[in-house]
Amino acid sequence: MDYLTCDQVKFSYETGENGESREVLHGVSLGIRKGEFVALLGHNGSGKSTLAKHFNAMLLPSSGKVYVDGLDTMDESLKIEIRRRVGLVLQNPDNQLIASVVEEDVAFGPENLGIAPPEIRRRVDDALKAVEMYDYRLNAPYKLSGGQKQRVAIAGIIAMQPDCIVLDEPTAMLDPRGRTEVLDTIHKLNREKGITIVLITHYMDEAVGADRVVVMDDGKILTQGTPREVFSQVQLLKDHQLDVPQATELVWRLRSEGYDLPDCVLDIGECVDALEPLLKSSSGDSYVCP
Amino acid sequence: MFVLETKDLTYTYGAGTPFQKTAVDHVSFGIEKGEFLGIIGHTGSGKSTLIQTLNGLLRPTSGSVLLKGKDIWAEPKKIRSVRFQVGMVFQYPEHQLFEETVLKDICFGPGNMGLGTEESEARARQAAKFVGLDEDLLNQSPFELSGGQKRRAAIAGVIAMDPDVLILDEPTAGLDPQGRDRLLEQISQYHKVRGSTVVLVSHSMEDIARYADRVLVMNKGKAVMLDTTERVFARGRELEGMGLRVPQITSILLYLQEKGYPVHPVLTVDEAVEELRPLLKKGRVRHGS
Numbered sequence A: 001m002d003y004l005t006c007d008q009v010k011f012s013y014e015t016g017e018n019g020e021s022r023e024v025l026h027g028v029s030l031g032i033r034k035g036e037f038v039a040l041l042g043h044n045g046s047g048k049s050t051l052a053k054h055f056n057a058m059l060l061p062s063s064g065k066v067y068v069d070g071l072d073t074m075d076e077s078l079k080i081e082i083r084r085r086v087g088l089v090l091q092n093p094d095n096q097l098i099a100s101v102v103e104e105d106v107a108f109g110p111e112n113l114g115i116a117p118p119e120i121r122r123r124v125d126d127a128l129k130a131v132e133m134y135d136y137r138l139n140a141p142y143k144l145s146g147g148q149k150q151r152v153a154i155a156g157i158i159a160m161q162p163d164c165i166v167l168d169e170p171t172a173m174l175d176p177r178g179r180t181e182v183l184d185t186i187h188k189l190n191r192e193k194g195i196t197i198v199l200i201t202h203y204m205d206e207a208v209g210a211d212r213v214v215v216m217d218d219g220k221i222l223t224q225g226t227p228r229e230v231f232s233q234v235q236l237l238k239d240h241q242l243d244v245p246q247a248t249e250l251v252w253r254l255r256s257e258g259y260d261l262p263d264c265v266l267d268i269g270e271c272v273d274a275l276e277p278l279l280k281s282s283s284g285d286s287y288v289c290p
Numbered sequence B: 001m002f003v004l005e006t007k008d009l010t011y012t013y014g015a016g017t018p019f020q021k022t023a024v025d026h027v028s029f030g031i032e033k034g035e036f037l038g039i040i041g042h043t044g045s046g047k048s049t050l051i052q053t054l055n056g057l058l059r060p061t062s063g064s065v066l067l068k069g070k071d072i073w074a075e076p077k078k079i080r081s082v083r084f085q086v087g088m089v090f091q092y093p094e095h096q097l098f099e100e101t102v103l104k105d106i107c108f109g110p111g112n113m114g115l116g117t118e119e120s121e122a123r124a125r126q127a128a129k130f131v132g133l134d135e136d137l138l139n140q141s142p143f144e145l146s147g148g149q150k151r152r153a154a155i156a157g158v159i160a161m162d163p164d165v166l167i168l169d170e171p172t173a174g175l176d177p178q179g180r181d182r183l184l185e186q187i188s189q190y191h192k193v194r195g196s197t198v199v200l201v202s203h204s205m206e207d208i209a210r211y212a213d214r215v216l217v218m219n220k221g222k223a224v225m226l227d228t229t230e231r232v233f234a235r236g237r238e239l240e241g242m243g244l245r246v247p248q249i250t251s252i253l254l255y256l257q258e259k260g261y262p263v264h265p266v267l268t269v270d271e272a273v274e275e276l277r278p279l280l281k282k283g284r285v286r287h288g289s
Helices: A048-053 A076-085 A102-112 A117-130 A146-158 A176-193 A227-231 A234-239 A246-256 A268-278 B047-054 B076-085 B102-112 B117-130 B147-159 B177-194 B205-211 B229-233 B236-241 B248-258 B269-279
Strands: A004-014 A021-032 A037-041 A063-068 A086-089 A164-168 A196-200 A212-217 A220-225 B002-013 B021-032 B036-040 B062-067 B086-089 B165-169 B197-201 B214-219 B222-228
Touching: A004 A048, A021 A048, A021 A063, A021 A220, A037 A048, A037 A176, A048 A164, A048 A196, A076 A086, A086 A146, A102 A117, A102 A146, A117 A146, A117 A176, A146 A164, A146 A176, A164 A176, A176 A196, A212 A227, A220 A227, A227 A234, A234 A246, A246 A268, A246 B248, A246 B269, A268 B248, B002 B047, B021 B047, B021 B062, B021 B197, B021 B214, B021 B222, B036 B047, B036 B205, B047 B086, B047 B165, B047 B197, B076 B086, B086 B147, B102 B117, B102 B147, B117 B147, B117 B177, B147 B165, B147 B177, B165 B177, B177 B197, B177 B205, B197 B205, B205 B229, B205 B248, B214 B229, B222 B229, B229 B236, B236 B248, B248 B269
Parallel strands: A037 A196, A037 A212, A086 A164, A164 A196, B036 B197, B036 B214, B086 B165, B165 B197
Antiparallel strands: A004 A021, A004 A063, A212 A220, B002 B021, B002 B062, B214 B222
16 A cells, blocks of 8 residues: 555635635645655646645645654644654755754754654654764854755754655755755655655756656656656657756757657666767667667 | 965964864965956865955964955954955855845945945835846845745845955855756856956856856865866866866866867867867768757
8 A cells, every 4th residue: 555645636716705715626636655766847837745744634624634654634632643754844944944953953853753763863863874964063053054954954854754754845954965965864864764755846957866756747746767767758748848857868869850759768888878879980789778 | 466465374273272273274365356356166165264364353473464455454443444345255145134024135245344234225116126136026024034035135135245355255155056057147147247356266167167267276275276267177187186076068078188179178168069060971961859
């Protein structure tokens, strides 16, 4: 069974005083397996953040159902349980850190759960080690770089021992190095701890590393599949003003001019491998899709 | 002559305390009038401190900043007028909106410069046009606007002062690719039509590659490269060593170049298609697809 289930989820925001509302999710059905790494794409206003906030009962569907590990998010008495299972990381690291010492910040969540101090100590240390911030445990958060702050925010969630982490554009404010740090951390947690990841991002190269890519458009799922399946639909994505990785776009453009190129290229390495056999001075064989 | 120039500029935080840190270390460079300059560098490289010295928000510990050849700190009491001539758009500028209407908010800068209501409003309307803000939004409260519209209104507030140099610190952070492209396209239009000087600080190498004429690279407080965008990104491996990247497309061409193929590390997909087409074998057309 799926770990996260959305069944015909509709959601409306109230817009006016006289009960007017605007529907932003038009019946979304989606299942996410335990341990899966899902990237959620779509431009602003596509409903992707709204959908993600349903995964830990921050928002409740206007109609339809959301289940987390079989728990119905509409059941108020299960809210704490659901939030312990699914943690949320937001875009701006400065809005998420509250304590003046890194390890106190990480301890905030487990303290709220009423966990015994020795256990909190253990969890905080483990969480900081998992994001490779243990050496900074006694530092002041404001002195850290953006990527380090974001990893501390992630550690604060790991200390609650969640099954799933939802990250809403966690790298939007970071420099290239910070982005790599956070991305590597997320992948490691997914791989080594089996934590289910839902990553909302505008960066196509971040989505390439996911097990599955779900593209939202206008409150509905436009398309979904493996990164290779999704990014091979270049025309569809372009029609909806979405980007594809530059490597994918280059090969697609040359391919549409008639050159013998595959439709499966996702990253720099694959692009170079696909182009090389076609270059005049080389004698290599045609590229075969992985 | 440079419109804005730094000479041996150094800025040290907490000078004389145990926490002393030199964020900008003997930086000398000039910005040409009318150019579109990109500034890149990872967090802590000193680029934010640098741009804050450029309009007199921070006073150099040593060295100087020259605006049209004149040291901006020659007469400290006149530093305010420097801030009108070097307009600064901070990160998340929409957090600074506060007036009752969008129009009043955009008028705030010109008003501060001592311009009358009529002149301020005329400038505000023109600035709004540059950033693509609809006329009918001007009488709304800034808080009723969408995130992207708020960002535009805040940028219009700086443009309305008609600065000689417009500095934008990560103007597209948090916008989606569509919003990002639209905003940068408008800034580029403003740059072309007004002929004013634009400085863009960004983590997005793709954006820098598309718009900047020249790029300044900051690393550990020092200006380590200043050259045309093509030449800076051609040094991709050095940039990677500083925690920076080059655009993905440039990286692909750099790999091909390293493998001995006669390609230039160009900056956009369009250019890459042109670059590769003459090198590809004809007659290798895929059939049935």
